[in-house]
Amino acid sequence: MISFTRWTTVEEVVEIPLAFPEFTYSLTPIEKLPSVLDNKEYFTDVLGAVTKISDALPLRPRSQQVHTMKRTVTVCDESGASLDVTLWGERATSFPAEQLHKDGQHSPQIVIFVGTLVRGYAGTISLSGGSSCKWYINPDVPEAKKLIASMKSVHQPVAHAPQVKYSEPRTSVAEHRKVSDIKYLHPFKNKKVEWLVTVKIMKIDKSWWYESCKKCFRTTRPHGNTYKCSNPTCSTISAPSPRYKLVIIAGDETGDTEFVMFGRIAQRLIKKTVDALIANNPPGFIPDEITRLLEKVFTFNVCFTENTISSGNVSFQVNTIVAEIDDGNPIPLTPVGSQSSSAVLSHHAGTSVECTPEKDSDFTLPSP
Numbered sequence: 459m460i461s462f463t464r465w466t467t468v469e470e471v472v473e474i475p476l477a478f479p480e481f482t483y484s485l486t487p488i489e490k491l492p493s494v495l496d497n498k499e500y501f502t503d504v505l506g507a508v509t510k511i512s513d514a515l516p517l518r519p520r521s522q523q524v525h526t527m528k529r530t531v532t533v534c535d536e537s538g539a540s541l542d543v544t545l546w547g548e549r550a551t552s553f554p555a556e557q558l559h560k561d562g563q564h565s566p567q568i569v570i571f572v573g574t575l576v577r578g579y580a581g582t583i584s585l586s587g588g589s590s591c592k593w594y595i596n597p598d599v600p601e602a603k604k605l606i607a608s609m610k611s612v613h614q615p616v617a618h619a620p621q622v623k624y625s626e627p628r629t630s631v632a633e634h635r636k637v638s639d640i641k642y643l644h645p646f647k648n649k650k651v652e653w654l655v656t657v658k659i660m661k662i663d664k665s666w667w668y669e670s671c672k673k674c675f676r677t678t679r680p681h682g683n684t685y686k687c688s689n690p691t692c693s694t695i696s697a698p699s700p701r702y703k704l705v706i707i708a709g710d711e712t713g714d715t716e717f718v719m720f721g722r723i724a725q726r727l728i729k730k731t732v733d734a735l736i737a738n739n740p741p742g743f744i745p746d747e748i749t750r751l752l753e754k755v756f757t758f759n760v761c762f763t764e765n766t767i768s769s770g771n772v773s774f775q776v777n778t779i780v781a782e783i784d785d786g787n788p789i790p791l792t793p794v795g796s797q798s799s800s801a802v803l804s805h806h807a808g809t810s811v812e813c814t815p816e817k818d819s820d821f822t823l824p825s826p
């Protein structure tokens with residue numbers, strides 16, 4: 459990838475040098491992807507043999523009023539490790555699925571996806587390909603030749619994959635509710651139902667982050683001189699990754715209740731990374747960047763946390779920050795970034811919370 463700075467100059471080269479590469483990529487092996495999870499600084503390039511291709515289907519992300527197209531391409535490496543690459547928007551529709559499916563009946567189809575972002579959900583890593591994503595199909599490069607050679611003897615025809623459950627187009631749109639309208643609802647009967655609430659932040663819990671497992675985001679605990687994930691199906695042993703878990707009490711004129719915000723959702727509100735706040739504040743202290751949220755009014759898209767059912771303590775997970783309200787007037791939130799989209803998934807400290815993927819537009823709140 460190329461990064462443009464204020465010192466970058468662009469010069470047109472009319473005669474293309476002979477040595478100019480036809481393919482540009484810097485491959486990350488599938489098993490190394492967890493180490494670049496959620497890295498937004500750099501794009502990731504991956505090589506694989508196509509095993510499955512889904513249709514491109516419209517999906518309405520939580521934060522959008524329009525549909526976007528989504529297609530999943532599954533690839534594998536020599537060891538058989540499988541990886542889903544989700545293509546969005548124009549990338550989903552322009553992917554040559556039919557041709558690849560046809561050619562893939564007889565011979566391995568090797569693709570290098572470049573310009574993708576690595577995402578994790580419930581312990582599974584996937585790649586997300588938006589407008590920055592590009593692909594090379596059966597490129598004439600050594601890595602692809604090596605993979606073709608090793609796949610030839612074990613080649614299975616490329617399959618047509620049905621779209622998975624959570625990517626079906628959403629049929630309902632979150633409606634505005636008062637806090638008293640939702641906090642007494644049956645959490646099991648209203649599992650995964652989303653509402654919009656406009657609430658003022660009244661209290662912030664003093665524990666605002668936790669040590670998360672790098673792979674599945676659940677709580678990881680000290681284990682000898684390292685950490686072990688508390689999720690029995692994951693049990694990853696590795697250094698922990700601090701992650702926001704902001705627990706607040708907020709309410710409107712009808713009542714108040716508990717809301718929980720994780721990871722990037724909390725970061726959108728706080729506008730600082732969790733690492734920066736941990737580094738600059740003594741343990742047990744709630745940083746000013748967080749306490750300044752007190753008395754502020756926001757519109758959130760929320761649903762019951764899974765913990766509500768298991769613990770009996772009513773709590774809502776914030777899926778999206780829809781707006782900040784100033785003196786009764788909404789301050790518009792500016793979407794930053796474009797098609798480079800993916801599933802934004804929220805995870806709970808103890809249990810993973812399944813939520814519908816949304817388009818990954820990052821929303822930044824204007825500075826006060």
Ligand SMILES: [Zn+2]
Nearest residue numbers: 671674687692
């Ligand atoms: Zn884990």
